[in-house]
Amino acid sequence: MVVPALASVVVLFFGGMYHGLLQSLGLAPLQGDPSFTFQYYSELIHSQDFWRSFFLTLRISILSTTFSAGTALFALYSLFLIRTRSTRDRSVYFQRFFQISMLFPYIVAAYMIFLMFVQSGWVARVLFNMGLISRMHSFPIITNESFGWGIILAYVWKTSPFIVLLLYPVLLRVEKGWLEAAKVFGACSFSAFREIALPMMKRPLMVASFIVFAYTFGAFEVPFILGVTYPKALSVYSYQIYTSGDLSEQPLAMAINIIILLTILMAGLITFITASSNRNWMETPWTDL
Amino acid sequence: MQPRGGNYIMKKGLFLLLLVLLPLVLLLPFSTHSGITSAGEPDLKSSEWQDVIALASGQTVHMYMWGGNNGTNLFIDEWVAPRLLDDHRITLKRVPVTDIREMINKVLTEKQMKKEKGSADILWINGENFRLAMENGLLWGPFISLLPNYREYIDPDAEDLKYDFGTDTQGYEAPWGKAQFVMIYNSEKITEPPLSLAELMNFIRENPGRFTYPSPPDFTGSCFVRQVLLENYGSYGKYLDLKAKEQILQKKADSWDLLNKMKPYLWREGNTYPDSVGILDQLFANGEVWFTMNYNPLHAYNQVRNGLFPETTRTYVFRSGTFSNTHYLAIPFNAKSKAGAMVAINLLLSVEAQIEKFKPHVWGDGMVLDSSALSEEQMEVLGRIYLGPYSLPPEELEKSRVPEFSSQEIEMIEEEWMEEVGKK
């Protein structure tokens, strides 16, 4: 039953990674004989360029994930308020509305952020016309700067709706009855949210955050448009090596890909461990009701 | 409670089998490509042109070229393609590309994998991409002397056509258009453009944040860097001299020094550079910087006409001259429609096509034609094309043409810039 799906995934997905792995270890060269070697990995480890790219990408991913989760939780709390305030639950419409940015491919989103937040962009113009800044140069640099703020902004804009999408069904499971009970005990809606809804969301939140981390760590198009000359995000770095025309360097690109993979796996492991250890803690609050 | 009668399992089993087979079936019809070898192809190189035309009839030609310029795209789609279809029954398909280097890499991989039938029939390339392609045997040719329009209208001895950034084209790529590096500035902010490097440095120091250049390996940015080198060498002749005497390194070091000294007065204090000339253009259009630069001498005219640059935009060249190069069309070794490609390229070399392409509202790209081969009428048509105050007249440009450095040299320069300037 699952065989066809499983087979496709194994062949296509794992095949691709496996082949990349082989190449990175020198076992599937385009020219010459295969020979097992760690030289490409060693080359990367000794390369300053690589480490700069690695830490840049890591930092961007961690910050993006954190801000995205924060924004999502804020949005969820707002939806919670909307939901609990009136008898007709209008929160669904707002939730859908919040997801507007999911419509656009990352390329378009990155482009939009670029156009809006470049120093001569739209936001700067509004501020200028409002008298808040006196010169174009006074507008802070957000796009194409080495910390990656533009990239983070684009990621948060696109991924917080994703987290909300995953967590919203949990919100819906909070029964009105519990909230009534909570109110009877004098709890305001914030505590209700914190004590009831949040713990329920903890696990899916971790999973969602991990997915966002994994995505932002390996994504290509956004840092390509909003990043700087140097250092480049890992995936851009890898792609440029792959398409540089120097075939002997392709295993380097594959090695970078494998390292991207390993980092994501590590993050996954960490998420898994944290999520499991939290399980007991999560069950208690609402069984107490 | 799961019913598991024998029938049930059998049904699911068959279903399963079908589903496993289906994806494989979908794969099959498309795997028969690689069998056909070039042995079956007629020898185009020794055919009569009439035969080439006959062979090309009915073929589809895929032309891979940069896709970000509406003028260029429209020229190909609306002027060239219909003519090829009507006159020769050739379907021209323009494939928009972000970076032609990706295509070179693709053909390279295809060569490694011995793929005899490639997807590209014409590649719009020059410089380093051409050198790479030649080094790896990716192109088919030599073919240009087979094209009637080449023989009739193009000077085979013209050095700036024969040598592509120092590499002998050996007939493997047909010159299509010419470019020359020009500086563009906003005359509202700048009364006297800096005609030399020293003047530019002064200007930048007095007006910080108003100048920058695209970071190499962007082609235009790389050219600016080379212009700096050129001025330090003195002239192209002196450059050759210095090279022969192996005294270049000191001059190079001076240039990196200069560029580093320039940094704090650049846009963003030189902490980042626009990644492409397109982005620099946007900064210029928005007024963030007061200069931009371009390999198309008519770029300023085009952009003003399109309302993207202010009316006060003007063009100038450095007193020491600016680099001028040619861009070409080549045919990959594994092109499927070589005859069609030849006919298409021939059309693009015709006087009509070259003049049309030169018209500023179409594209404004320089012509590769030998003016001594043109008739009086043709010369008259040329003279009627208005260039406006935004761009320089052709005579002035011709006076300042400097041949390009070799692509190896350029590659080295780009790497050195990254090390000496970009990363610091």
Place this chain on the structure above:
Amino acid sequence: MDRPVENLVLGLFYMILMFSLLPIFFLILLSFSGGWPWPEIFPSDLDPRAWKYVLGISSGTWTSVWISLKVAFFTVVIDLILAIPAGNALGRSGFPLKGLIETILMLPVLVPPIVVLMGLHRTFIRLGITETFTGVVLAHVIPTLPYMIRAVTIGFEKLGFQWEEQARVLGAGWFRRLQHITLPFLLPGIMAGSALTILISMSQYVITLLIGGGQVITLTMRMFPYVNGGDQSTGATYAVLFSLVALLLLILMDLSLNRLYREKRL
């Protein structure tokens, strides 16, 4: 936390929603602008030339829209063919190693497609499917399949076995069971999975570029050179067009789902 603070929170939330709309608004303006110098907030020079170019036949836009839709459609079809039996097993049965298999199937979500496809590129070349429509579709299946499987599995979970069993006991033939019981349960999942698949497929650029090699020219392929340093108005126009197409598709799917539910009351 009392009422006024809550109102503040909500106010902020509504503001954020508004800001989400701003870039879209801005993009539309840009697509219609001739020139837009600083510090204008609204372009003084409105000129539909970018739209004229994009919507004109010569630019190849419509062909690309069609191709993008075709690729997305076939990706959905193949995804469904693979996902439905898988979802059936995952959602309704237990079997050894189920957890492991589930994890394996979900993995492509976490790994960037470009990583996988660099490794797969050569294999695709050997199989002769690069630069073909089929190759691109297969490449698109990789990042989209997990989502489809997930969506369909949920549908099967809800379905369980009992409804079909009951119907069978009551004498309904397999076709009627399919029509009135199985499908209504599965359809929302199928729709959701398909919508997501279409969105992801249409958004792909690097994969289509790598595997399609320029022969399969989707809308994103046309858009990218403009976004990366080309004419901004045209870039904005393509972006708006793309979003419209995606929006239209999603609305269509939503509507058809609602209509289906109204007719087949559960």
